[in-house]
Amino acid sequence: MNFDLTDEQKAVASLARDFAQERVRPRAEEMDREQSFPYDLVATMAELGFMGLPFPEAYGGAGGDTVSYALAVMEIARADASTAITLAAHVSLGATPFSLFGTEEQKQRYLVPLAQGKMLWGFGLTEPGAGSDAANTQTKAELRDGRWIVNGTKAFITNSGTDLTGGTTITAVTGKRSDGKPEISNLIVPQDAPGFSRSKKYRKMGWRASDTRELSFVDAEVPAENLLGERGNGLRQFLTILDGGRISVAALSLGLAMGAYDEALSYAKERRAFGRTISKFQAIQFKLVDMLCEIEHAKLMVLKAAWEKDAGRDYAQTASLAKLHAAEISRRVVNEAVQIHGGYGFMDEYPVSRMYRDQKINEIGEGTNEVQRVVIARLMGL
């Protein structure tokens, strides 16, 4: 057994850390306050290769592995969760569907500019009335005169309305299966499809610098060839994508916890009370030790899931466990980080205040804690 990262993985993590601490961290407070999407940071991430990190070089990617990708998301989340989800959603949800299920032509047309970070793309699964029960998709697409006519609404779609967004891949009911259940397929909907529109950005509790919108399709027209993968495979394909996506969301939760811990540790070493720094009080020491312990635990789980994926093993259960655990420890760590800051932790100038708000979605997005338990119980054969 070997816990060492490869030289390459270390170099990717170190690059991500330098970029995040030098360029992202100083901007996080303002981006959160202004709810401004960081186009310049996305451009730098594209230039450095992060936007296509795990995709083959032949398709504009950097040819990195999942462990490197998880480390990159973790380091960026440590500085700012909004920037991290912009990256994670782009790679795991926007570009991966093309990489896994696209034809060669679709890969050239979509995956290449996505991996180069010249374009962003949305992943439209969730609907106002269908979150975790994705099979209950209400959006419908009918093939008429060589075109898909799409009607419906998608909710909470990340990266769906930026100036760089090229479109969104959605799930839609395209007919009925022989067993009477709805047939669900994936359709590639370009931003300029007639009848397709995006709402304004949602006003959110956290991840405020990321771009999240509601999508509406009113007799939206999509060319027939814009089917991604086989007709009727849509739900299965999207669930496969979510398995991988859980690793990046777990890494994001972990990174956020690490960022909160960093802030709490340095604050505890500076803040004085009763004649000494508060880091000298056992009550604070115990909190910091518990935080570090939980972070180390989550890190092992996240990296194990990434390692299993790289090794070509079945990683679904480990990824779900990692996602669930990292989400829950991020709540405890962020909560204690605010507690250690006392009154200052409640003030928006202090990063832990933003982290506290950014944390909650970790326990909801890509499967709530409860649904995560259902998924794991199913994988356990219960």
Add this chain to the structure above:
Amino acid sequence: MKIVVTVKLVPDPNAEKRIDPVGMRLVRSGVETVLNPYDEYALEAALQLRERLGGDTTVTAFSMVPESTKETLRKALAMGVDDAVILSDASLAGSDTWATAYAMAQGLKKIGFDLVICGGLADDGSTGGVPGALAEYLGVPGLTNARHLEIVDGKLHAQRETDSGYQVVSGALPALVSVTMAVGEPRYPSLKGIMGAKKKSIATMAPADLGLDRAVGSDGAKTELLAIAPPPARGSARVVEAADGPTGAKIIFDFLKEKKLI
């Protein structure tokens, strides 16, 4: 055109450092080894020159390091340097500025160069003496403290930082320059650079390959380290208390004036 950048590997400047009182050396265990931050500016200057000159210009990183730490040079390769060469041998341990410059100069002669670019100083020893000594041993013009470099008609032009501004100086190639942090922030290595770095070569040469005619390492050192001590702890700060801002500002102003700081 062949550019060689000298690179030192130093303990991570952000790590807490301890000194071994008996051996009088920095405790290296548990502290990561990184590229000397000042040398990253030299690498940046070299890569900028290569971009401007184009053609068959190459950049080689050259370092005198123990074999065991040579992988740290991958970062230079990931930034875009073409290849790396190390000069490595147990006999080189304990070299002072003089012995280091002598050994490295022989290495540079063997590698061959049109231009050598050095960082201004090393983050650990901070003598800043090697670039000047190297130029001397190499018998080439030594332009130190450059903030900007240009090659025009086969000649090196540099803006040399001084206390009051900068001098414009030039020298025939081959030449050596040391650069300041004003040459431009070192670039991040890209992920493609990181992935490509493992395919680039790090060649090793030993003093035996160089035909040295003087001692190197601690035997060749002209200086002897007599004592080493951590910097003294900073004294406690004076806290100014005042009824309002303007009053406080006046007290601080008077204090600074009295100390002749403004």
